[in-house]
Amino acid sequence: MIPILFGISLLIFFLFALMPGDYFSSNRRLSPQRLEELRALYGMNKPLIVRYFIWLKNVFHGDFGFSLQHMQPVTTLINQYIWNSFIVALATLFFTWTIALVIGIYSATKQYSIFDRLVTLGVFASLSVPSFFIGLLLIKLFGVDLHILPIGGMIDTGSTTTGLAYVLEVLRHMILPITVLTFLSVGSLTRYFRTGMLEVLRMDFIRTARAKGLKERTVIFRHALRNAILPAITLLAFELPGLFSGAIITEQIFSWPGIGRIQLDALSARDYPVLMTLTMLLAFLTILGNFLADVLYAAADPRIRLTKKEGG
Amino acid sequence: MDRPLLKITDLKKYFPVKGGLFGRPVGWVRAVDGVSFEIFRGEAFGLVGESGSGKTTLGQTVLRMHGRTSGQVMFDGLDIHSLPPKEFHKTHTRMQYIFQDPYSSLNPRIRIGDAIAEPLLAHRLATRADVGEQVENILAQCGMAARFMDRYPHEFSGGQRQRIVIARAIALNPEFIVADEPVSSLDVSIQAQIINLFSDLQEERKLTYLFISHDLGIVEHLCSRIAIMYLGSVVELATRSELFLNPIHPYTKALLSAVPIPDPERKRSRIVLNGDIPSPENPPLGCRFHTRCPYAKDICREKVPEFRKVKDHHQVACHLF
């Protein structure tokens, strides 16, 4: 875990170091002399390796650099926007898992039914649609043609609402981004639950449970479900970072003020400290997710618990 | 009796149990733990044991399918585990192995004719021109028609596949064959066909077998000398009549009495053993069998019994005798 984080930091740093320009070089009005001064001020003229270790040291102290575009520390900047992304990601996570679980399990118990076929079709649609395209379509449909939902942003332009009215306004703006994100990620998860459930339903202990005279409901929701969900815990590892990175496109399309948007903004402004930090953050989330998934899985599955005990 | 074809001396094979940080071994599974015996030319030697006794590992170590931990396997004067690669390669034509599961020991993507032809070509025992004919002959000897040559394994039943596997092994014209539970995955009526095939081939080709099985009935039928294995070591070794008429080791006795006999009117006194076979990772001290032995004494818990000769053609490892 730690070597991988180290490797990632190395990769990210040198990737950005390779970039031919920086924030100042895009500003044509600066004289070469002033340029040098500014670069020296921000330590950009030191050798690469030295810069890497300085950066690494700062990172350890929680200092991720300074965003020259926004004129504030990167951490402050990210702190401003990440919660907007987080709230969408969390809502999406909730809807995705709920819908996928219900539909996946239900269609597995009704294999070969019309419903099951429709679900399979939906899964393919979800797996195959480009995120920006579905976003645009929905905006066109609900925002432009039907006029029932806002076409973007977090609040209406010039809005001054407060309190409950403010919350409702934000919620209204969240509907489309969450719908799109949910639709995009629900497919693979539904498929995962469906096949997992089908696999479990074929197992011997399900037959035993039926032979014991348990009701079909009990067999499915107590015996099969737990076994089918267990492996999905490992998926959680990829969910959160995946949602943040998937949000790049949707935030762009719906002008949602989250980290995905500032990521793209930072890209065009060559505001590299922001980009580096965000990339590091995503990688860190992935690794953390993996670690958490392992721990959760071990806690949930008695078989793993034993091997851990023996191994340690 | 003449010189043994195969001589195993104090053979040990331990598998590491990986665990902890960096996958260091945290323990050893003593799959084979100090086994010695000899197999003579032309005999069928039976090796009997329950699951976890290490019989399969022993069979595979004899053929150097994996390295040994210590000990020696001498085959016709060759120290199998010390042979240089080229020399070792040559032994494949003299020693062959037949796996338990005929379903997984044939590559699903290779036609059976090719599966038999491949090793022949690899050892230059045939040319591309005459290999087809050889394959046909071998198949015929194993009771399979030549028209099957172009089919894939999945088109055959378990019994037919085992015939193919046997054909593949004997195509190289080996002297010695290790057969690892070759009939245990087959139905009774098919088992008999394959067992008869084994006896026929032995007669025709003067083969020597190491026949591994958990089924005492089959071993009695096919083998002239039999070793009983328990938790990695041989507890008793004797000729067929000795072993079945005068078993000495309590484990052998229990095993014999546990085999169901298809005769409802024959009432036997059964020795029903208590408990399970202990884990080979953590075998009991002293005699391995003492945890389940109805006659265990103090010495059995402390000292490993010596494997010694009690009569002509009868060796046993037990303190009580």
Place this chain on the structure above:
Amino acid sequence: MSILKRKASSGRKRSKSIWEQSFRRLFKNRSAVFSACILGFMFLFSFVGPLISPYSSNGIDVTVMKHPPDFTHWLGTDIYGRDVMTRLMLAGRISLTVGLASMVLSLLLGSLLGAVSGYYGGIVDSIIMRIADILMSIPSLPLLIIIAAMLSEFKVPTDYRLYIVMLMLSLVGWPGLARLIRGQILSLREQMYMKAADVLGLGTWRKIFHHLLPNTYPLLIVVATLSTASGILSESTLSFLGLGVVEPTSSWGNMITIANNLIDFQKHPWLWIPPGAAIFITVVAINVLGDAVRDVLDPKMKGR
């Protein structure tokens, strides 16, 4: 491949090859056949269509700018009066090519590294897998965006952007594939028939090329279809963001960038809906076909 040639007169019943058998089963699957037809149509549409179309790609016609679909221009015309349908065909060439080429590249890279890793193990395996781990820890879209931005900085000529996109997609795509292949090789090596090949004394060459690799083909084929689908999707996303294929080369993805213009987005949907639909239809067809192929070739892999 077969060692034993069929004797003309022997009258042996030669059973069909494994591929033939699989193909027959695939042919019985209605959705597979249907999606294969759609894919075939898409290819014809993109590669043959422009030859038949009465309009040329750069046929700027100021008289019919932003003309809605009608009988002369089935999908209308764009802001320069170019026929949208013809552009869609030409853009399809690019999108399909990028998808296929990136698949081939990442498959080559992934299967080579995965096979090496799985077959040799040890230190080589550790190094390859750690690199894969690192690349997989950064979600692919941000990584792609960064690399794309970097390439923009280097002022890569737009003509070459196409190839760069292919390279980028395969760079991001290989670690997952390498892992899959490695896993497959590891499990195949433990198969009884591989042990049997050892005992029978078959040569290393024969073991690898006749026993090991053919058993990975089903996985490779399935992975190939799925990675083509994801290649097309990623290319379109990158191009939409202006980081992939850029004008004047058009791809389905960058045709949709027009939707960033609010007027065009609201008033001229024929400019951006058709390319989006084309991507969707193509990718669905590939995914459905891939799924069917997986069922036919390797039922155990379902849903992984």
Place this chain on the structure above:
Amino acid sequence: MEEPIITVRNLQTFFHLEGRVSKAVDNVSFSVPKGKVICIVGESGCGKSVTALSLLRLVDFPGRIAGGEILFHNRDILKMNTKEIHNLRGDKISMIFQEPMTSLNPVFTIGRQISETLLEHTLCDRKEAWEKGVELIKKVGLPRAEKIMDSYPHELSGGMLQRVMIAIALSCQPELLIADEPTTALDVTIQAQVLDLLRQLRDQSDMSILFITHDLGVVAEIADYVIVMYAGRIIEEAPVTELFRHPRHPYTRGLLKSRPVIGQRRDRLYSIKGQVPDLSELPQGCYFADRCESCMEACRKEYPESVSDAGGHKTACLLYKEGVANGSTTAEDY
């Protein structure tokens, strides 16, 4: 014979695969009397396990019970509604399976899986069910019952798990225990333990056992009455001593002779030639005709009816049909 607990009449269970119908169980009739052990013996694919599963309507897709009736105390199980069948399973009729390692849910403790049945079928609370569970574990001869209640299946050996399965099956004192190859996956010494246990249980209560196995040795050890199946049909049935003394059907005789028996070594094993027929392409006549040494022309025309002699020994073979040769003498002439 006293009133049977369960009577199966003309049971048909078919599997539909890729447009073909595979007759896994066809026209099977038998009954299980109270307190007896009935063995169904046959090789893989003969339909013995499917018969057992059919009794509790546990046959999975693509299998389907196509016809017949299964009377449990004169009520047809096949006509019961969902609730009735759930009340029957695990309570009046319980079942144990071949693979104890996979037949228990890996994520629940043994204790939970035992008390579950009790909670489902009896009026007891969790604590009572748990205590009852401990008692049951002791009853099937496992040491340290409390500890076993708290263990997960993977922590126990195959033999122990099969005992646990038996404990679960016994929990509601069923009238019938269906045991589908319960010892096949176990080692010989462990098999002996489990068979002993089952015998003991039968002696203690008047529970009936329907025992499915492929091993004639096991049949001889435990059965009171034996049913031999081949290719989905019953070909012979008789009380156990009668069957082993005078096996009639060429298949039964072949089976008995092809198994090497300790202490009765012959130079060569008898072997039945050929393979079991494909259940979706069964021939018109007797299904065993192709492999039978005494096959006559009439055997290929129609499937032989089952004929019973005075002692209740039933055989579905033309050699024993009245009017067709002096079957019994010729056939027992080997």
